Amino acid sequence: MNQATALAHPNIALVKYWGKRASENNIPATPSLSITLDTLVTRTSVRESEQDQIEINGSVVSDTKIEDFLVRLRAAYSLPPLAIESSSNFPTSAGLASSASGFAGLLTAIDTAFGLDMNASERSIWARRGSGSAARSIFGGFASLEEENGHWCARGVLPREAWPLKVVIAITSETAKSVGSTAGMERSEKTSPYYGAWTESTRLDHAAGLSAVSRQDFSRLGSIAESSCLKMHALMLSSQPPLFYWNGATVETIAAVRELQGGGVRVFFTVDAGPQVKAICQENAASVVAERLASVPGVLRTLVCGLGPGAYVDQPG
């Protein structure tokens, strides 16, 4: 029987994606730049079945994003009904990029199980059609999602071994977000007076971010990433009704990162569509950063990750 299991890690954008050029085929409005994590992982198995069934973290669910994705994939490839089982070792839908690792793993597992014979760029294009950020989780280390030859596709820009940064995640809430990314992006595009400025400045940040990564310039990358994050949240806050993803502990954690920076620690922060704070630091700063963030009132726990590989097939035995 055709079946396969794939492992995929979430990624954290340093230059953010928030807005689509076209919702059909899920084309981003701007390029983005990310790091793929280790430690946090989504394991996705697919096998031929009598009817489509989707099980996420042990519960059978109806998931329109996955169902729509299968419709599009079946328009291009002949696929039987599928039993899909996906589980993550971290909270889903809480700003930890579970859709990125979910779709990157799903596509990789389907590609293997049914011999679709896609290369990494093709898998990235298909993963993007499921969820924009998933295109980047096909690759490990530092990845850029950009347009090349008319295709929006991620590529690896620096392997993780070349610049082994650490990421300390401060979890401030385990609750799923109230407005998902797709609806949130649409709202920002339609209602924020800052949307045009956002897309313009993100293109510049992406080019500057790529250059900082190629030079391994930590200070420059940190200042680009913090600025991209804060501009994205300014865009969200200026949407109608406002998209407010932070809580009090999010702000306190950012203040703690800024205090560490003031003390000479090499660290910078980013926050996605959720209340968790990700502190990116140099390897030798990870323990001091983790200890400080764990002491912030409202931080429930911290996770320390390194940079991880792109999505891959789990070889049994």
Ligand code: 2P0
């Ligand atoms: C990012 N995020 O670049 C940004 C920053 C969240 C905040 O990509 O609509 O779930 O499925 O393409 O990939 C989350 O958006 O959105 C995201 P869709 P996705 O990581």
